[in-house]
Amino acid sequence: MFNRIIRNDILKSKAITLTTMIFVAASAMLVSLAAILVVNLSGALDTLMTQAKTPHFMQMHSGEIDTARLSAFAEQNSSVDEFQVVEFLNIDGSEIILGDNSLANSVQDNGLSVQSEKFDYLLDLDGNVINVSNGEIYVPVSYMKDNTAKIGDKAVISGKEFTVEGFLRDSTMNSSLSASKRFLVSSNDYKEIKSLGNTEYLIEFRLKDMSALSAFETAYASAKLEMNGPTVTYALFRMMNAISDGMMIGVILLVSLLVVAIAFMCIRFTLLAKIEDDYREIGVMKAIGLRVSDIKKIYIAKYAAIAAAGSILGFALSFVFNGMLLKNIRLYMGESENSSFAYVLGIIGILLVFLAIMVYVNGVLKRFRKISAAEAIRFGKSQEQNTGANRFTLNGNKLFNTNVFLGIKDVLSRKRLYATMLAVLVISAFIMIVPLNLYNTISSKSFISYMGIGNYDLRIQLSGNIDNSSEKVAEVVETVKSDQAISKVAVLTTKTFKAKMEDGSEENIKIELGDHSIFPIEYSEGKAPAADDEIALSTIYANEMGKKVGDVNTLVIDGREKELTVSGIYSDITNGGKTAKAVFTDNSAGIMWSIISAELSDKAFIDAKYAEYADKFDFAKTSDIDEFVTQTLGSTISSVEMGSYAAVAVALSITALVTLLFMKMLVAKDRYSIAVMKAFGFTNSDIKAQYVSRTVFVLIAGIVLGTLLANTLGEKLAGLVISSFGASTFNFAVNPLSAYLFSPLMMICAVLIATKIGTSGAGLIKISENIKE
Numbered sequence: 001m002f003n004r005i006i007r008n009d010i011l012k013s014k015a016i017t018l019t020t021m022i023f024v025a026a027s028a029m030l031v032s033l034a035a036i037l038v039v040n041l042s043g044a045l046d047t048l049m050t051q052a053k054t055p056h057f058m059q060m061h062s063g064e065i066d067t068a069r070l071s072a073f074a075e076q077n078s079s080v081d082e083f084q085v086v087e088f089l090n091i092d093g094s095e096i097i098l099g100d101n102s103l104a105n106s107v108q109d110n111g112l113s114v115q116s117e118k119f120d121y122l123l124d125l126d127g128n129v130i131n132v133s134n135g136e137i138y139v140p141v142s143y144m145k146d147n148t149a150k151i152g153d154k155a156v157i158s159g160k161e162f163t164v165e166g167f168l169r170d171s172t173m174n175s176s177l178s179a180s181k182r183f184l185v186s187s188n189d190y191k192e193i194k195s196l197g198n199t200e201y202l203i204e205f206r207l208k209d210m211s212a213l214s215a216f217e218t219a220y221a222s223a224k225l226e227m228n229g230p231t232v233t234y235a236l237f238r239m240m241n242a243i244s245d246g247m248m249i250g251v252i253l254l255v256s257l258l259v260v261a262i263a264f265m266c267i268r269f270t271l272l273a274k275i276e277d278d279y280r281e282i283g284v285m286k287a288i289g290l291r292v293s294d295i296k297k298i299y300i301a302k303y304a305a306i307a308a309a310g311s312i313l314g315f316a317l318s319f320v321f322n323g324m325l326l327k328n329i330r331l332y333m334g335e336s337e338n339s340s341f342a343y344v345l346g347i348i349g350i351l352l353v354f355l356a357i358m359v360y361v362n363g364v365l366k367r368f369r370k371i372s373a374a375e376a377i378r379f380g381k382s383q384e385q386n387t388g389a390n391r392f393t394l395n396g397n398k399l400f401n402t403n404v405f406l407g408i409k410d411v412l413s414r415k416r417l418y419a420t421m422l423a424v425l426v427i428s429a430f431i432m433i434v435p436l437n438l439y440n441t442i443s444s445k446s447f448i449s450y451m452g453i454g455n456y457d458l459r460i461q462l463s464g465n466i467d468n469s470s471e472k473v474a475e476v477v478e479t480v481k482s483d484q485a486i487s488k489v490a491v492l493t494t495k496t497f498k499a500k501m502e503d504g505s506e507e508n509i510k511i512e513l514g515d516h517s518i519f520p521i522e523y524s525e526g527k528a529p530a531a532d533d534e535i536a537l538s539t540i541y542a543n544e545m546g547k548k549v550g551d552v553n554t555l556v557i558d559g560r561e562k563e564l565t566v567s568g569i570y571s572d573i574t575n576g577g578k579t580a581k582a583v584f585t586d587n588s589a590g591i592m593w594s595i596i597s598a599e600l601s602d603k604a605f606i607d608a609k610y611a612e613y614a615d616k617f618d619f620a621k622t623s624d625i626d627e628f629v630t631q632t633l634g635s636t637i638s639s640v641e642m643g644s645y646a647a648v649a650v651a652l653s654i655t656a657l658v659t660l661l662f663m664k665m666l667v668a669k670d671r672y673s674i675a676v677m678k679a680f681g682f683t684n685s686d687i688k689a690q691y692v693s694r695t696v697f698v699l700i701a702g703i704v705l706g707t708l709l710a711n712t713l714g715e716k717l718a719g720l721v722i723s724s725f726g727a728s729t730f731n732f733a734v735n736p737l738s739a740y741l742f743s744p745l746m747m748i749c750a751v752l753i754a755t756k757i758g759t760s761g762a763g764l765i766k767i768s769e770n771i772k773e
Contacts, residue, residue: 006298006301006302006305009302010302010305010306013274013277015660015664016270016273016274016661016664017306019266019270019657019660019661020266020267020270020303020306020310020661021306021309021310021313022310022657023259023262023263023266023267023310023654023657024263024267024306024307024309024310024311024314024353024357025310025311025313025314025317026259026263026314026650026653026654027256027259027260027263027310027314027353028310028311028313028314028315028318028349028350028353028354029313029314029315029317029318029321030252030255030256030259030260030314030650031256031260031314031346031349031350031352031353032314032315032318032346032347032349032350033252033256033318033321033322033325033346034249034252034253034256034349035342035345035346035348035349036318036322036326036342036343036345036346037245037248037249037252037322037325037326037329038249038253039336039338039339039341039342039345040322040326040329040336040338040339040342041242041245041246041249041329041333041336042336042338043336043337043338043339043341043342044329044330044333044334044335044336045238045241045242045333046336046337046338047127047333047334047335047336047337048123048127048169048171048174048241048333048334049171049234049237049238049241051121051123051127051129051334052119052120052121052122052123052169052170052171052172053118053119053120053121053206054119054120054171054172054234054237055119055120055172055204055205055206055234055237056205056206056207056210056213056233056234057204057205057207057213057216057217057220057231057232057233057234058120058172058202058203058204058205058231058232058233059202059203059204059220059225059226059227059229059231060088060180060200060201060202060203060229060230060231060232061200061201061202061203061226061227061228061229062198062200062201062228062229062463062464062590062592063226063228063464063590065085065201065203065226066226067085069225070083070085070203070225070226071083073220073223073225074205077216077219078208079207079208079209079212079215079216079219080205080206080207080208080216081206081207081208082118082119082205082206083118083204083205083206084116084117084118084119084120084204085201085202085203085204086113086116086120086201086202086204087113087114087190087199087200087201087202088111088112088113088180088182088199088200088201088202089111089112089113089190089193089194089197089198089199089200090109090110090111090197090198090199090200090463091110091111091112091157091158091196091197092197092618092619092621093105093106093108093110093621094614094618095157095158095159095196096110096155096156096157096183097155097156097157098139098143098148098149098153098155098164099148099149099150099153099154099155099164101148101149103148104614105614105623105627106631107179107621107623107627107628107631107632108179108180108181108631109179109180109181109463109621110180110181110183111180111181111182111183111197111200112157112182112183112184112185112190112193112197113182113183113184113185113190114184114185114186114187114190115129115130115131115132115184119204119206120171120172120202120204122138122168122169122170122182122184123168123169123170123171123334124138124166124167124168124169125141125166125167125169125331125334126334127169127334127335130166130168130184132165132184132185132186133165133186134186134188134189135161135162135163135186135189136162136163136165136185136186137155137157137162137163137164137165137183137184137185137189138164138165138166138167138168138183138184138185139155139164139166139167139168139183140167140168140170140173140174140181140182140183141167141168141169141174141331141332142174142176142181142635143167143181144167144331145331146634149164149167150164151164151165151166151167152164157183157185157193158193158196158197159196160189160192160193162185162189168182168184169332169333169334170182171237171241172202172232172237174240174241174332174333175240175241175243175244175635176244176631176632176633176634176635176636177240177243177632177633177636178240179632198463198466200229200463201226203225203226210234213233213234217231217233217507218501218505218506218507221498221505221506221507221508222505222506227496227508228464228496228590228591228592229496229592230510230592231508231578241332241333243636244328244635244636244638244639245328245329245639247438247636247639247640247643248325248639248640248642248643251435251438251640251643251644251646251647252325252643252646254431254434254435254717255431255435255643255646255647255650258427258430258431259431259650259654260353260356261427262424262427262428262654262658263353263357264356264357264360265420265423265424265658266424266657266658266661267303267357267360267361267364268360268364268420269420269421269658269661269662269665270661270665271299271303271361271364271365272364272665273661273664273665273668273669274299275367276665276668276669277668279371282295282368282371283371286371292368292369295368296362296365296368299361299365300358300361300362300365303357303358303361304358307354307357307358308354311350311351311353311354314350314353315346315347315350318346325642328635328639401689403686403689403690403693404689404690404693406690406693407689407690407691407692407693407694407697408693408694408697410690410694411694411697411698418694418698421658421659421662421695421698421702422698422701422702422705424654424655424658424702425655425658425698425699425701425702425703425706425747426702426705426706426709427654427706428651428652428654428655428658428702428706428747429651429702429703429705429706429707429709429710429743429744429747430706430709430710430713430714431647431650431651431654432647432648432651432652432706432743432746432747433706433707433710433711433714433739433743434647434710434714434717434718435640435643435644435647435648436644436647436648436735436738436739436743437710437711437714437715437718437732437733437734437735437739438640438644438718438732439637439640439641439643439644440732440733440734440735440738440739441718441731441732441733442633442636442637442640443633443637443641444733445625445626445629446733447629447633447733448625448629452512452521452538452570452571452572452579452581453519453521453625454490454516454518454519454520454521454597455519455625456488456490456519456597456598456599456625457598457599457600457603457606457609457624457625458597458598458599458600458606458609458610458613458622458623458624458625459595459596459597459598459622459623459624459625459628460476460480460595460596460597460598460613460617460620460621460622461593461594461595461596461620461621461622461623462476462593462594462595462596462619462620462621463592463593464590464591464592464593464594466619469591469594470591472617472619472620473491473493473594473596476596476617476620477489477491477596479616479617480596480598480613483609485600485601485602485605485609486598486599486600486601486609487599487600487601488518488519488598488599489518489596489597489598489599490514490515490516490518490519490596490597490598491514491515491594491595491596491597492512492513492514492516492594492595492597493512493513493514493591493593493594493595494510494511494512494513494591494592494593494594494595495510495511495513495586495589495590495591495592496508496509496510496511496589496590496592497509497511497555497556497557497586497589498555498556498557499545499553499554499555499556500554500555500556500561501545502545502546506556509541509555509578509580510578510579510580510592511535511555511579511580511581511582512579512580512581512582513581513582513583513584513585513586514583515583516528516529516536516581516583517530518597519597519599521570522570522571523536523568523569523570524539524569524570524571525548525549525568525569526549526566526567526568526569527567527568528567528568528581529567529568529581529582529583530567530583531583532583532584532585533562533563533564533565533584534564534565534566534567534582534583535553535564535565535566535567535580535581535582536566536567536568536569536570536580536581536582537553537566537568537569537570537580538569538570538571538572538577538578538579538580539569539570539571539572539577540572540577540578541577541578541579541580542566542569544578547566548566548569549566549567549568549569550565550566551565551566552564552565552566553565553566557586557588557589558588558589562584564582564584606624607624610622610623610624648743648746651747652746652747652750655747655750655751655754656750656751656753656754657754658754659695659750659751659754659755659758660754660757660758661758662695662758663691663695663754663755663757663758663759664758664761666691666694666758667691667758667759667761667762667765671765674687674762674765675765678765684762687759687762688755688756688759688762691755691758691759691762692752692755692756692759695751695752695755696748696751696752699747699748699751703744703747707739707740710739711732711734714732715731715732718732
C-alpha cells in the first residue's frame with residue numbers, strides 16, 4: 001500500500017519532489033566531497049613524505065661548511081637516525097631557459113641538485129625515486145602546471161643544454177610558499193656546471209623519535225653549528241604542502257555544513273507545503289480513526305525514499321567532481337594510499353545526513369497532533385492568526401504602490417512563516433560573500449601586510465653568499481637612491497642570531513635589520529622597533545617564546561648577551577612565520593640575504609624600472625611586489641578562487657530553488673486569500689506583484705544580514721585559517737563591486753525568476769472552488 005501511495009504522490013508533485021531530492025543530493029555530495037578530499041589530502045601527503053623520506057630537521061646554509069664537525073655532532077647525538085648534507089647550486093633565473101620560456105622573472109631561488117643518497121629523495125610523478133642520466137634534467141612540477149616546460153623540451157642552464165626528461169615532486173620545496181625550487185641533474189653534469197652558480201647547503205637530519213625534535217633543535221643551536229639560512233622542520237614541510245588545497249577544502253567544508261542546514265529548512269518548506277495541500281485529506285484520515293503514527297508513516301516513507309535517492313545521487317555526483325578537485329593534490333603529491341577509506345568515510349557522512357533528515361522529518365510531523373479533523377475538513381487549510389502589522393494599514397499608506405504595500409504587510413503579519421526563508425537567504429548570501437572576500441583578500445596587494453612586508457613597488461634581493469655581497473648591495477643602494485624616479489628606498493639585511501630561552505638553552509632566530517619606518521607594516525600589538533634595544537617578533541616566534549610587548553628578549557651576539565625589549569608583534573606567513581625585526585647594527589653574524597625596497601613616484605613606470613634593474617643587476621633577484629605575491633601564493637590563490645566560484649554557483653542555486661519552493665508553498669497555503677482578492681477585482685498580475693514584493697522585501701533583509709554576518713563571523717572564520725600559518729590579525733579586503741553589487745544582483749535575478757515560476761499556479765486558482773462557507 002505504501003509503495004502505491006508514495007508512487008502516486010511523487011507523480012502528483014514531481015517538481016517539489018525533484019527539488020527536495022536535489023537539495024538532499026547537494027548536501028550529500030558536499031559532505032561526501034569534504035570527507036573524500038580531507039582523507040585524500042592527508043593520505044597523499046603522508047605517502048609523499050614517506051616515499052621521499054622527508055627530513056625531520058633541515059638547516060639551509062650559505063657560506064663555508066665544516067662537514068666533519070657536522071658528522072661528529074650527528075654521531076654523538078643519540079636522537080639522530082640519519083644525517084646528510086645536500087648541495088643546492090643556486091642559478092640566476094636569467095640563466096635558466098626551459099623550451100621558449102626564461103625564468104628571469106621568477107621570484108624563486110632556482111637551483112640544481114643531484115639525487116640524495118640516504119633520504120629527502122626527489123620523486124617522479126609515479127612516486128618513484130628518480131635515476132637521472134647525463135644530459136637529462138627533471139623539472140619541478142610547478143613549472144609543468146603553469147606550462148613553463150613540457151617533456152622533451154630543450155633546457156639551457158648557464159649555457160649547458162639538457163633535455164627535459166620529466167617532472168619531479170619535492171617534499172621539501174613543492175609548495176609555492178617555499179622560496180626555493182630544485183632541478184635534478186646527474187652527478188657528472190652537476191660537477192661540470194658547479195662553478196657557474198652559488199653553492200648552498202641543505203643540512204638534513206632524520207631522528208629516531210619525532211618527539212625529540214624540540215630538544216634536537218636546541219642541541220643543534222647550542223653546538224654553534226652552521227646556521228646561515230632558514231631552519232625548517234617536518235611539521236612546517238607538512239603545513240606548507242597542505243595549505244593551498246587545505247584552504248579550498250576548508251571553503252567546501254564550510255559550504256557543505258551550511259548547505260546541510262539549508263537542506264533541512266527546504267525539507268521543512270516542502271513538508272509544510274505538502275501538509276497544506278493534504279490538509280483536508282489528513283482531517284478525513286483522522287476523522288475515520290487512523291492513528292497519527294499511521295498517517296506519519298506515509299510521509300516518513302515518502303521522505304525516506306526521497307532522501308535515499310538524493311543520497312545515492314549525491315554520492316554519485318561526488319565521484320564526478322572529486323576528480324577535478326583532487327587534480328591538484330594528485331599532481332603535487334600523488335595518489336593517497338587511503339583512497340578506499342576516503343570513500344568509506346564519504347558513505348558514512350552520507351548515512352549521517354540521511355539519518356539526520358529522517359529524524360528532522362519525524363520532528364516536523366509532530367504537528368499532526370495539533371490538527372483538528374473538523375477544522376481541516378471544513379476549511380481545507382490551517383487557520384493562522386495574523387498579528388504584528390495592525391498599525392500598518394492600507395488607508396494610511398502614502399509610500400508604496402497598493403500591491404507592494406500588501407506584499408510587505410503580509411511579511412510583517414506572518415513573521416514566523418517568512419523567518420525560515422530569511423534564514424536561508426542570509427546563509428546563501430554568507431556562502432556567496434565569504435569565499436569571494438577571502439579570494440579578493442589573498443589576491444590583493446594589501447595581503448603583503450600578512451607576509452611581514454611593507455607596501456612598496458620594487459624588491460631587489462641579494463643572497464649573502466655571492467662574491468663581494470657587501471659591495472654589490474652598496475652598488476644597488478647607490479644606484480636606486482640616485483634614481484629620480486624613486487621616491488623612497490629602504491635596505492633590510494637578514495642575519496641569524498642566538499636567542500636565550502626561558503630554560504637557559506639557545507635557539508636560532510632570524511632578524512631583519514634596518515630602518516622599518518620607511519615601509520611600515522601593520523602590528524597586531526605594539527609598534528615597530530625604533531631604538532637599538534628594541535625588537536619586534538612575528539606572531540609564531542612570540543607564541544613559541546612566550547613573549548608579549550614589553551618583555552625582554554636576550555640575544556647572544558659575538559659571545560655577549562644583549563637584552564632587547566619586545567616593541568611589537570606582527571603577522572608573517574613567510575619563512576614558516578618565524579621572523580623578527582630590529583634596528584641595531586651588527587658586523588659579527590653572516591648575512592643571509594639583503595633586500596632593497598623601493599617606491600616609485602609614478603606607478604606607471606614600475607614595469608620599465610623592473611626591466612631596467614633586472615637587466616642591470618643580474619647578480620640580484622629583482623621583482624615587482626605584485627609579481628612576488630602572485631608567485632609566492634599562486635597555488636593558494638587559484639585553489640581559493642576555484643572554491644569561491646563553486647560557492648557562488650551553490651548559493652545562487654540554493655536561492656533559486658528555495659524561493660521556488662517557498663512560493664509554491666505560499667500559493668498552496670493562500671488559495672483562499674487569492675480567491676478573495678480575485679473576487680475583489682485583483683488581477684493575476686496584481687497578485688504576482690504582491691508575491692514579488694514579499695520575496696524582494698525578504699531578500700533585501702537577507703542580503704543585508706548575510707553581508708553583515710560575512711564581514712563579522714565570516715572574517716573571524718577566515719582569520720582562524722590564516723592565523724594557523726602566521727597571521728595574528730586578519731581583515732577582509734572587500735571588492736565592493738563583487739560583494740555589494742554583482743552578488744546581490746545575481747541573487748535578486750535568481751529570486752525574481754524563481755518567484756515568477758513559483759507563482760504561476762496562482763492564476764489557475766478559481767474563486768468558486770476556494771471560497772466556501
